[in-house]
Amino acid sequence: xxxxxxxxxxxxxxxxxxxxxxxxxxxxxxxxxxxxxxxxxxxxxxxxxxxxxxxxxxxxxxxxxxxxxxxxxxxxxxxxxxxxxxxxxxxxxxxxxxxxxxxxxxxxxxxxxxxxxxxxxxxxxxxxxxxxxxxxxxxxxxxxxxxxxxxxxxxxxxxxxxxxxxxxxxxxxxxxxxxxxxxxxxxxxxxxxxxxxxxxxxxxxxxxxxxxxxxxxxxxxxxxxxxxxxxxxxxxxxxxxxxxxxxxxxxxxxxxxxxxxxxxxxxxxxxxxxxxxxxxxxxxxxxxxxxxxxxxxxxxxxxxxxxx
Numbered sequence: 001x002x003x004x005x006x007x008x009x010x011x012x013x014x015x016x017x018x019x020x021x022x023x024x025x026x027x028x029x030x031x032x033x034x035x036x037x038x039x040x041x042x043x044x045x046x047x048x049x050x051x052x053x054x055x056x057x058x059x060x061x062x063x064x065x066x067x068x069x070x071x072x073x074x075x076x077x078x079x080x081x082x083x084x085x086x087x088x089x090x091x092x093x094x095x096x097x098x099x100x101x102x103x104x105x106x107x108x109x110x111x112x113x114x115x116x117x118x119x120x121x122x123x124x125x126x127x128x129x130x131x132x133x134x135x136x137x138x139x140x141x142x143x144x145x146x147x148x149x150x151x152x153x154x155x156x157x158x159x160x161x162x163x164x165x166x167x168x169x170x171x172x173x174x175x176x177x178x179x180x181x182x183x184x185x186x187x188x189x190x191x192x193x194x195x196x197x198x199x200x201x202x203x204x205x206x207x208x209x210x211x212x213x214x215x216x217x218x219x220x221x222x223x224x225x226x227x228x229x230x231x232x233x234x235x236x237x238x239x240x241x242x243x244x245x246x247x248x249x250x251x252x253x254x255x256x257x258x259x260x261x262x263x264x265x266x267x268x269x270x271x272x273x274x275x276x277x278x279x280x281x282x283x284x285x286x287x288x289x290x291x292x293x294x295x296x297x298x299x300x301x302x303x304x305x306x307x308x
């Protein structure tokens with residue numbers, strides 16, 4: 001049953017507590033957008049995530065396929081967790097953002113539409129991509145997650161590997177490291193299908209010029225006339241050390257992995273034994289070099305966030 005204009009107005013007033021204040025569209029299906037909560041910024045550790053939400057009653061972006069909305073769902077809110085990204089550099093000053101100079105949270109999101117005629121359950125992202133600057137949405141009450149820089153030292157080597165929008169939490173961590181005057185080397189490896197998917201590339205290339213201890217490596221696996229390299233290949237073929245100037249020494253290095261599960265390669269326990277997926281992901285490759293996976297209860301130097 002379709003809702004009336006008055007019902008929609010009341011639902012928005014009830015659930016929405018933040019405003020989309022700015023958005024950037026590197027390409028049609030890839031957005032960087034900034035959300036300002038009504039009550040100001042909530043406490044946050046770089047690398048954490050929160051939820052965003054929109055009502056099922058909101059329209060989807062043009063081109064999204066049919067949805068099945070069950071009776072009684074019309075007034076429900078769709079919520080999904082998103083890692084918080086970071087702009088890192090204030091375009092007005094051309095310097096690193098100071099913590100007090102920012103009053104929004106930035107998110108980095110890709111759109112996957114339903115291109116078939118088969119209905120799907122209602123989804124949030126096609127609704128987010130129908131938003132315009134100034135529109136309202138629901139913002140989660142707190143940040144959460146154990147994917148952060150806790151336990152690292154200023155002298156440690158810090159390496160980030162990401163695929164696609166898995167780069168988002170690393171942007172926030174890199175900002176924290178640079179503003180905190182991290183002393184050890186920092187390397188970020190970002191893997192996408194095409195160069196056009198690398199929305200933050202110019203920012204990170206600028207950072208690499210401005211900070212002697214920062215390096216960035218971009219990979220594009222489907223570009224013509226470029227080698228098809230994945231993060232795993234960089235390590236296995238010795239390319240990582242050549243391009244970064246860093247040796248992956250487990251005694252002084254923390255590695256952060258976010259994105260495609262195939263890149264991460266999280267093992268399963270089968271009959272008391274660790275079984276890795278094939279082909280090998282970064283966890284298996286790094287553990288063979290003496291690294292250990294960190295958990296909420298056990299320290300380690302491999303940290304990962306399964307993005308889907």
